[in-house]
Amino acid sequence: MDYVNTPAVQSAPDITSMPRGGPRASCLDRLLETDRQEYLDREDADERVKRSVIRALQWSGETFGHQNRFAEIALAEIADVADPTILELGAGHGGLSRTLLDWHPTAQLTITDIASASVAAIAATDLGTHPRATVRQMDATALDAADGEFDLAVFVLSLHHLPPAAAARVIAEGTRAADKLLIIDLPRPPAPLHLLRLATMLPWAPLVPFVHDGVISSLRAYSPSALRALAAAAGPDIDIDLRGGMFSPQVAVATRR
Numbered sequence: 001m002d003y004v005n006t007p008a009v010q011s012a013p014d015i016t017s018m019p020r021g022g023p024r025a026s027c028l029d030r031l032l033e034t035d036r037q038e039y040l041d042r043e044d045a046d047e048r049v050k051r052s053v054i055r056a057l058q059w060s061g062e063t064f065g066h067q068n069r070f071a072e073i074a075l076a077e078i079a080d081v082a083d084p085t086i087l088e089l090g091a092g093h094g095g096l097s098r099t100l101l102d103w104h105p106t107a108q109l110t111i112t113d114i115a116s117a118s119v120a121a122i123a124a125t126d127l128g129t130h131p132r133a134t135v136r137q138m139d140a141t142a143l144d145a146a147d148g149e150f151d152l153a154v155f156v157l158s159l160h161h162l163p164p165a166a167a168a169r170v171i172a173e174g175t176r177a178a179d180k181l182l183i184i185d186l187p188r189p190p191a192p193l194h195l196l197r198l199a200t201m202l203p204w205a206p207l208v209p210f211v212h213d214g215v216i217s218s219l220r221a222y223s224p225s226a227l228r229a230l231a232a233a234a235g236p237d238i239d240i241d242l243r244g245g246m247f248s249p250q251v252a253v254a255t256r257r
């Protein structure tokens with residue numbers, strides 16, 4: 001897809017070569033990024049390795065409480081909607097959608113991912129037959145959904161997988177198909193701290209696929225200023241509200257005025 005020449009991003013500042021640290025990233029920060037792909041994004045990677053990364057993501061989300069925290073954040077965004085419709089993009093394992101279904105008695109979930117193997121794996125779980133869930137393949141950069149079809153779209157730990165023009169397209173599409181787009185992604189710490197964190201992870205990267213993907217994710221994470229630039233590129237009528245810490249996941253809520 002030609003992300004840049006789509007109407008939503010035509011008149012935007014050129015973000016195709018924007019550093020992950022944002023337009024004014026420091027020299028050190030610019031060094032802390034990579035074009036290398038995670039196993040999850042590589043067509044040549046063994047499917048068993050990809051599944052191991054997805055299982056590790058689900059395990060860590062459940063074990064360290066992120067999944068519950070992300071579900072609380074999502075539900076707070078639709079607290080005033082009686083019977084919300086929620087689109088999960090890049091669902092991976094579907095754990096977040098399962099928690100949302102458990103916690104909200106009437107929420108309708110559309111659970112999606114671009115990877116057909118993940119969609120098939122999610123559909124083979126209880127989510128495949130859940131009366132309030134639909135499981136299907138969808139590309140977050142080109143949503144097969146009507147304008148305003150959903151109250152909320154969520155894209156968790158996934159935006160960093162996409163280069164800037166595609167990430168801007170997700171913001172344009174998410175805010176078209178849903179009233180709100182909630183993005184939760186890895187933080188990008190200030191460069192010296194980032195370097196320290198990477199140093200603790202690097203020795204394990206050749207041995208553990210989850211850590212390999214974690215190192216690349218960290219190098220590809222967008223900073224708050226980069227997220228602002230992506231939202232500006234996505235459309236002049238898009239507002240983005242950023243929350244998050246230096247080490248805790250970043251939370252961004254995008255809406256159209």
Ligand SMILES: C[S@@+](CC[C@H](N)C(=O)[O-])C[C@H]1O[C@@H](n2cnc3c(N)ncnc32)[C@H](O)[C@@H]1O
Nearest residue numbers: 057090091092113114115139140156157158161
């Ligand atoms: C790191 S996993 C995150 C999975 C899950 N959301 C979680 O929080 O554990 C990133 C996911 O994004 C998906 N993904 C990557 N590019 C995508 C795209 N263009 N549209 C939809 N999903 C995408 C991948 O297939 C993968 O399942």
